Each structure stands twice: as C-alpha cells, then as structure tokens.
Amino acid sequence: xxxxxxxxxxxxxxxxxxxxxxxxxxxxxxxxxxxxxxxxxxxxxxxxxxxxxxxxxxxxxxxxxxxxxxxxxxxxxxxxxxxxxxxxxxxxxxxxxxxxxxxxxxxxxxxxxxxxxxxxxxxxxxxxxxxxxxxxxxxxxxxxxxxxxxxxxxxxxxxxxxxxxxxxxxxxxxxxxxxxxxxxxxxxxxxxxxxxxxxxxxxxxxxxxxxxxxxxxxxxxxxxxxxxxxxxxxxxxxxxxxxxxxxxxxxxxxxxxxxxxxxxxxxxxxxxxxxxxxxxxxxxxxxxxxxxxxxxxxxxxxxxxxxxxxxxxxxxxxxxxxxxxxxxxxxxxxxxxxxxxxxxxxxxxxxxxxxxxxxxxxxxxxxxxxxxxxxxxxxxxxxxxx
Ligand SMILES: NC(=O)c1ccc[n+]([C@@H]2O[C@H](COP(=O)([O-])OP(=O)(O)OC[C@H]3O[C@@H](n4cnc5c(N)ncnc54)[C@H](O)[C@@H]3O)[C@@H](O)[C@H]2O)c1
Ligand SMILES: [Zn+2]
Numbered sequence: 256x257x258x259x260x261x262x263x264x265x266x267x268x269x270x271x272x273x274x275x276x277x278x279x280x281x282x283x284x285x286x287x288x289x290x291x292x293x294x295x296x297x298x299x300x301x302x303x304x305x306x307x308x309x310x311x312x313x314x315x316x317x318x319x320x321x322x323x324x325x326x327x328x329x330x331x332x333x334x335x336x337x338x339x340x341x342x343x344x345x346x347x348x349x350x351x352x353x354x355x356x357x358x359x360x361x362x363x364x365x366x367x368x369x370x371x372x373x374x375x376x377x378x379x380x381x382x383x384x385x386x387x388x389x390x391x392x393x394x395x396x397x398x399x400x401x402x403x404x405x406x407x408x409x410x411x412x413x414x415x416x417x418x419x420x421x422x423x424x425x426x427x428x429x430x431x432x433x434x435x436x437x438x439x440x441x442x443x444x445x446x447x448x449x450x451x452x453x454x455x456x457x458x459x460x461x462x463x464x465x466x467x468x469x470x471x472x473x474x475x476x477x478x479x480x481x482x483x484x485x486x487x488x489x490x491x492x493x494x495x496x497x498x499x500x501x502x503x504x505x506x507x508x509x510x511x512x513x514x515x516x517x518x519x520x521x522x523x524x525x526x527x528x529x530x531x532x533x534x535x536x537x538x539x540x541x542x543x544x545x546x547x548x549x550x551x552x553x554x555x556x557x558x559x560x561x562x563x564x565x566x567x568x569x570x571x572x573x574x575x576x577x578x579x580x581x582x583x584x585x586x587x588x589x590x591x592x593x594x595x596x597x598x599x600x601x602x603x604x605x606x607x608x609x610x611x612x613x614x615x616x617x618x619x620x621x622x623x624x625x626x627x628x629x630x631x632x633x634x635x636x637x638x639x640x641x
Contacts (some may be wrong), residue, residue: 276294278292278494282505290308291501292440292442293443293497293498294443294444295444297442297443298331298405305440306340309439311339314341314369314370315340315342315343316342316345316365316375317331317332317335317344318347318362318389319345319347320347323407324380326450327447331380335378342378345362345365347384347385349384351537353388354423356423359388363395363396366396375400376402377401379403379416379438380405382406382410387415388423389402390402390420390438394434402438402439403439404416405442407447407451408459409462410462412443412445412448417505418437421434421435429537435512449488457544458541460578461544461547462546463478463499463500465550466499467499468611469503469523470507470615471499471502472613476614482574482578507521519609519619522607524546524549525549526549526595527595527631527632528545531548534586534594535582540582547581548635550571553610554572555572555631555634556608556610556628557610562610563612576638591632605622606621608620
C-alpha cells in the first residue's frame with residue numbers, strides 16, 4: 256500500500272490529467288463499450304481525447320447547428336486542429352421540424368462529397384436534435400461508421416447523448432425512424448451550458464430530477480434541499496447533477512441496451528408527458544417541461560392507485576414545482592387518453608406506467624383504469640408553481 260500522501264497525489268494526477276478534474280463513467284456494452292468524460296473546459300481537449308480513443312481517422316465531419324457553431328465552434332475547431340485531426344464542418348438548421356430523413360439525405364451526400372470512408376469519424380456537436388440526426392447519419396453511412404457525441408444542452412448531456420438511440424421524425428410521429436448505434440466516446444463540458452437559456456436549462460433539469468426519482472435518492476434529496484443552487488447553475492451543483500444523472504443512465508443502459516426491461520424506467524414521466532407534448536403540437540412545451548408535468552401526473556396517479564405513498568408523491572410534486580415555472584397545461588383528458596393509446600411505446604393499446612414506490616425506486620404497471628388517468632390529467636392545471 257502506498258503512503259497516504261502519495262496515494263492522494265497519484266489520484267489527483269489521474270483526475271487532473273488535462274488540468275481539469277475529469278469524471279469518467281463507463282457504459283458497459285461488451286464490444287460496444289465506451290466512456291463518458293465530464294469536465295469543465297473539456298472542449299479545449301476534445302481533439303486530444305478523440306485521438307486517444309479513436310486514433311487519427313482518415314477524415315472527420317463535425318455536425319452542428321448554426322447557433323452552437325457560432326457560440327462554441329471556434330473552441331472545438333481549435334482543439335481538433337491542435338490534435339491534427341482533418342475535419343470539415345456541416346451545419347443543420349435548428350428546430351425539431353428539421354429532424355427528418357430529408358436532412359439526413361443532405362448530410363449523407365455531403366459526407367460522401369467530403370470523401371468520408373469506413374474509417375472516418377462523425378462528431379455530433381449540439382443538442383439532442385443534432386445528436387440524434389448526426390448519430391443516425393453515422394449509423395447508416397456505409398452501414399455504420401464511428402461517431403463521438405459532444406452534447407451542448409443539459410438535456411443532451413444527461414440523457415440524449417448516452418445510450419445509442421439515434422433517429423429522425425416522420426409526419427406520423429416523433430422518432431419513428433432510427434437505429435441503435437453507440438458512440439465511441441461522449442465528451443461533456445458543463446461550461447458550454449453558460450450560453451443556454453434558462454428555459455432550455457430548466458427543461459433539461461427535469462430529466463435530472465427524473466434520474467433522482469427513479470434511481471438516486473441522494474440526488475433527489477440534494478435538489479430538494481437546495482433547488483436554487485442547481486437552478487442558478489452553481490458550478491459544483493451542475494457538475495453533481497450531470498455526473499449523477501449520467502451514472503443513472505449509464506448503469507441502466509449497461510444492463511439493458513435495447514429497452515427490453517430495466518431501460519423502461521427511464522420513461523418515468525414520459526407516458527403522460529409525451530401526450531401533453533403532442534397535444535401542444537411540440538410548440539407549447541419543451542420535451543423536459545412535458546416530462547415535468549408527466550412526473551407530477553405519474554406521482555399523483557401512483558398515489559391514487561395506492562402504489563406511491565402520498566408523502567412521496569407530494570415530495571415529487573413539490574420539487575418539480577420549485578424548479579418551474581412550467582408553461583400551463585389545459586389539455587382535454589379524453590384527448591390525452593387517445594394520444595397515450597397511440598404512442599409508439601404503448602403495447603397493444605395498453606399503456607405502461609412507471610410509478611414511484613419510494614424516492615429512488617419504481618414499479619412498472621399496466622392496466623390502469625382510464626378513468627384514473629383522466630382524473631389526474633384533469634387535476635393538473637390546478638397545480639401552479641409556488
Ligand atoms: N437519443 C435519445 O436517447 C434522446 C433522449 C432524449 C431526447 N432526445 C431528442 O433530443 C432532442 C431535444 O434535444 P434538446 O433539448 O437538446 O434540444 P435541441 O437539440 O433542439 O436544442 C435546443 C436549442 O438549444 C440550442 N443550443 C444547443 N446548445 C446550446 C448552448 N450550449 N448554448 C446555447 N444554445 C444552445 C440549439 O441550437 C437549439 O436551438 C429531441 O429531438 C429528442 O427527441 C433523444
Ligand atoms: Zn425524456
């Protein structure tokens with residue numbers, strides 16, 4: 256055993272290899288395993304980290320949005336050049352309406368024109384929309400080439416960039432076309448969140464609360480105790496929120512890559528949430544905001560059915576409301592019920608609900624009386640942020 260001082264110096268050295276503390280979280284999927292690295296300032300070392308994991312690919316394309324390119328593009332470009340990576344930049348227009356096969360078609364043609372081959376690399380640099388589209392282009396170009404995720408919204412950092420789900424929307428519904436394609440590496444720099452609007456940040460934060468409810472009671476308690484330190488983006492709190500959420504997602508995905516079992520718990524708050532999001536035509540509510548409403552609905556449904564202790568349901572509602580404001584919802588319960596039944600995750604017309612049994616634990620339940628669901632939806636608009 257090394258003396259204590261040497262141990263801590265060695266430990267500090269390992270953690271601060273690039274001058275910043277780097278958290279490393281493994282997603283364990285056999286041959287498709289990869290690491291999620293989290294550190295403030297990591298963008299400056301992105302090139303080096305990519306080379307360390309992928310070597311020097313024949314060519315790279317960075318796929319991004321105009322906004323992210325303008326705000327953070329220079330920093331990423333500098334780090335790729337410093338690592339001698341040959342790259343081209345491709346931009347996608349912002350907005351969910353561009354998450355289409357048509358956009359992917361345009362990207363694939365530009366990738367071919369840029370001379371990409373099987374040993375080339377795609378770097379997805381942006382929010383979840385960019386990650387899903389760029390990941391899908393990487394999954395399909397030459398039957399699949401490697402890609403790296405560099406997520407820049409809180410939602411993408413804690414959720415969308417991990418787990419390998421890629422894809423686009425069809426007019427008939429969201430994310431109806433896609434593929435599982437795991438990234439080689441996920442690089443998370445919380446510092447890029449400094450330019451994110453409060454509304455986008457809060458929307459991502461509801462997915463952090465979700466991770467607390469389903470799997471991490473310590474994270475939930477920390478948010479409950481000091482929501483303001485998380486909402487005001489105190490550096491240590493943001494780091495804690497991201498690291499804890501990535502740990503939850505990585506562990507769940509490692510145990511169930513394709514959503515056969517455990518991965519379904521990540522849908523907590525999403526059954527009613529998706530329906531509220533669709534009812535607002537994807538304009539009224541951001542995805543995370545819909546999940547905020549959906550978590551309160553699931554907690555209240557669980558309490559009405561005697562599955563969730565009332566105290567637990569109240570704690571969840573309180574935390575979500577404290578992390579608002581949420582845009583009001585005024586959906587017609589019967590319409591929400593129809594939307595739930597037509598959701599792609601609804602099996603044979605029977606919706607499944609993830610219901611909390613305690614903070615940090617859930618159960619999955621089907622065959623819930625539609626009247627109970629309608630009642631909960633009808634009661635939602637009486638909940639107002641304090
Ligand atoms: N694959 C998955 O597992 C998974 C999981 C959850 C969500 N998603 C998908 O993610 C998408 C939503 O992602 P999102 O919430 O990140 O939204 P988004 O990608 O649409 O980004 C939201 C906005 O933030 C801007 N932006 C990004 N980074 C920024 C920064 N650092 N500073 C300032 N502005 C910035 C973007 O340009 C955009 O205008 C949806 O398409 C959803 O289906 C996928
Ligand atoms: Zn979600």
